[in-house]
Amino acid sequence: MTPAELQQLSIAALEDLKGVDVLSIDVSDRTTVTDWMVVATGTSQRHVKSLANEVSEKAKAAGVRPLGVEGDGDADWVLVDLGDVIVHIMTRESRDFYSLEKLWSVTAAERENDDTTPTDDAAAN
Incomplete structure (x- = not known):
């Protein structure tokens, strides 16, 4: 599975x-x-766990074994490492606090224009 296909699989699982x-x-x-x-943001800790589980299960069904899942005990921020794709699932509070979009220099305008397709480079300027 290509990185772009794995990215789309992850997005589909979250959606x-x-x-x-x-x-x-x-x-x-x-x-x-x-x-x-x-x-992605989950509406509660339970939702965050469910989203992470869905991403992991869809990846396994496609023949991709997750390299690791971190943070599912407390579930404010769960990371699913799929190798070429790393999925961060957070509560709203954690997402606002850690602001990964700022860390990776994604602006508000880029975020609004992001259609999450593999050809979209949300970080380009």
């Missing part, structure tokens, strides 16, 4: 369970750790 403010960021030109970061 299937009504993840909020799903944002995809192409970080391939900024780090060697991963190609894509997908960020």
Whole structure:
């Protein structure tokens, strides 16, 4: 599975369970750790856990074994590492506090224009 296909699978899994403010960021030109970061908000800790589980299960069904899942004990921020795609699922409070979009220099205008397609480089300026 290509990184772009894995990114789309992750987005679809998040949208299937009504993840909020799903944002995809192409970080391939900024780090060697991963190609894509997908960020989503859950409406509660339980919702965050459910979203993370859905991403993991859809990846496994597609033949991709998650490299790790971190943070599911407290569930304010759960990270699902799929190798070429890292999925961050957070409560609204955690997402506002950590502001990953700012960390990766995604502006409000870019966020509004993000259609989460693999050809979209949300981090380009």
